[in-house]
Amino acid sequence: MQKNEIKIIEEISLDNPIFIEALPGIGHVGKLAADHLIDELKAVKFAEIYSPSFPPQVFIGEGGIIENMYNELYYLKSQGEDERDFIILVGNTQSLSPEGQYSLCGDILDFIESFGVKELFTLGGLATGQPVEDTKVFGAATDTEKIKILEEIGVEIRSSDGGIVGASGLFLGLGQLRGMSGICLMGQTPGYFIDAQAAEAILIKLSKLLKIEVSTDELEKRAEETKSMISKAQQMEQEMISHQMTPQDGDDLRYIG
Amino acid sequence: MQKNEIKIIEEISLDNPIFIEALPGIGHVGKLAADHLIDELKAVKFAEIYSPSFPPQVFIGEGGIIENMYNELYYLKSQGEDERDFIILVGNTQSLSPEGQYSLCGDILDFIESFGVKELFTLGGLATGQPVEDTKVFGAATDTEKIKILEEIGVEIRSSDGGIVGASGLFLGLGQLRGMSGICLMGQTPGYFIDAQAAEAILIKLSKLLKIEVSTDELEKRAEETKSMISKAQQMEQEMISHQMTPQDGDDLRYIG
């Protein structure tokens, strides 16, 4: 495999869909929120993505069945108050190399642009390194209009403060260059593994932004299930990612998508 | 050299061959087992493989003769009870970079697919870091059918537990995407260099799976010979790989193929 591969499972057509990215990052926050969204709203997988920039390995999953490194795309039609269509990107890894990140992000943007995507949401955790009592949701965006919308629903704007490393940053950045507008939501998390509380916090804000209704009743349970279901290797990988993306210096707040 | 090169030594045609991968990894377990298999069954080399993602070096072998970094393919015809054909991949190195691993694994899969391969076996060691009294063989597979077969012959299934890093994992994963089915056998090893005991343990299981007979009488001796024959550099490389692939954290069982 020399190139990124987007394997189409179902040929679909969508009407001006909104794109949501939630690949593995700090505290599993974005991934957990998106996986929950997919289950609750019964989103349908329509494409699988493989890349030579993913880690060269497989996970051993339930019952000893191996699991490739992958990203995948789900869709939803006519959701919520505005009857909008959605594309959701999830997976069990991100690209390892900078060039791999740019290449894959570019290829996925090409692909989703062909469905008419003009608006992006990226989800992630923001590690504090300390216990969080009242989970805040932080935000950044491609333009001031989006920032206003975030302020209206009580998302704390991070001004001149930090960066967004990885897919959650790059989708907004490269999307902006294509004329897309976008928002990044970051749930405050101590950085411990699988933070259902932070995932719930960003899901609540995301629901308001997307004008959809998503029950979060099962989220805590799902977090527990996820924890016991996913392989030790995935947990180790997750810890590695968190570790790698958490700055060692004195900065106490830091976001990685 | 900019691309992987598969140099064909003998043009052959095979009937629905089974593919066995055993490149260097933890404890030399897979490599030792496969080298033994090749010698015992008198497999014939039909292709050499070179890659720009191999370490940029040569080993100094017996009598001062240099030895390139290489992978090579052997074949066997009409073996065992089912009179099956085999292709065996061995070598003295794996690709260094993730992209190199994906690229080479993909090229080799293309090549063996042209011979009709639909079934894969990958062999390796699983480092415990502690002395092993009664060598266990662990397994993972691409599908539940294969898992059942493994359970029937007493291979311990690793469920949601760990990953398979490198060629032994990637061949199963990328093979699965092409509709191939496969099994990974991992011999428990303390991780010390050249573990004939672990190699024997996986050879016994492999023989049952392939319905072939392989004497393991000479295996211990071969391990000793190998040890004294191969260059110090190879031993150092081997130790490096083991070290690199053994997790530093508290996990006590870990497989690398």
Add this chain to the structure above:
Amino acid sequence: MQKNEIKIIEEISLDNPIFIEALPGIGHVGKLAADHLIDELKAVKFAEIYSPSFPPQVFIGEGGIIENMYNELYYLKSQGEDERDFIILVGNTQSLSPEGQYSLCGDILDFIESFGVKELFTLGGLATGQPVEDTKVFGAATDTEKIKILEEIGVEIRSSDGGIVGASGLFLGLGQLRGMSGICLMGQTPGYFIDAQAAEAILIKLSKLLKIEVSTDELEKRAEETKSMISKAQQMEQEMISHQMTPQDGDDLRYIG
């Protein structure tokens, strides 16, 4: 994104322009000087540059608006005593990988060569690791003619002493191979963040070389503004670059462009 992208904002034609490079490096010295030059002389942006070898991230800027990793090109017409045209390269990052540096530097040289550039100036800081009382400006060049010019205006020539790592070195080197001539000016700096004093020192020398007049009155203030305006992430990145490019050994003077 698989390739470097030069996005042309304004189609311009220039007459034998002089090229000035000042990408982020030690002490923000070159960048601060060039940004000041752009503001004071009201240079106009005519191209934006993006590269898959930049860090895979965005910065969060003022008001929570994300900022891509970028390089950009400004131009100036009929400046100073000789009424020369200029092209100025600035940005918020450099390529991460060696191959990325060579690739991007080559692409930018191709582009500026199409405007007729034959002369290059690259700006940077030279970290002493100690407080600097009387800021010296050090120089190196592609040829002895340029060295003479530097000596005439009191730039201290570094003979057989050190290297120039990154864009400030590579533009001179690869430019030289294309028959361009060039000078690198390096402002002595303790290596602390954003050194307005060192930036002023190289601006004074650069003005003499370019026969232009640039007030440096606002430079100190601009340094302060820059410091409070740019995001923490950029400051951290800056510190990282400085750290990475400052040798750990006993060498007390070292230049990175």
Add this chain to the structure above:
Amino acid sequence: MQKNEIKIIEEISLDNPIFIEALPGIGHVGKLAADHLIDELKAVKFAEIYSPSFPPQVFIGEGGIIENMYNELYYLKSQGEDERDFIILVGNTQSLSPEGQYSLCGDILDFIESFGVKELFTLGGLATGQPVEDTKVFGAATDTEKIKILEEIGVEIRSSDGGIVGASGLFLGLGQLRGMSGICLMGQTPGYFIDAQAAEAILIKLSKLLKIEVSTDELEKRAEETKSMISKAQQMEQEMISHQMTPQDGDDLRYIG
């Protein structure tokens, strides 16, 4: 610059030339020997080589003139007893990445093969980490015929002992795959910077092998000159290479070409 560039300075034709490689490595041994050979025999430069896998930097040389990272090719006609032609590869760096090493080595082999090269010599140092009293020369080769020749002139054969990392190993290895035969000479050196004694030792053996006469009277002086002439950066780079290529473990003898 995206590709390796071989810039031809003089179009030449040679008769079955012998190729000698001596790029920077441990103790500057190979490089010093080859530079001396070039000077003594008045070899003529006919090609310059640049690569995007070289370090992205320039050195500051004598009088403040910058010096690109480069490799270059010299030729000699009708030398010694057998009136043989030679091509000599020298330079101030090697490729940084494995892929870069394979790519550049392959490109140079393509180029020299077009002149009819069938025989290779690669020169380097072998670090002992301890003072050397009576400098030994170690050897390895592509075939037993060459090994015999080495033994006849008192070169110590390294059997199953170590590897040859970098260009000195790769030229032999990749050359062997093209049907070339070759020898690597490694001068024992404590690994201190610029070892004229080790360079002399391999020059004496090389002269016998090539049936040429090279005075080594000036070698010690040349080593001193080289030391004071080359930039601090080059010395630092050299030390870095030596450090990187010297194993940290207990192995007391180790060769890097």
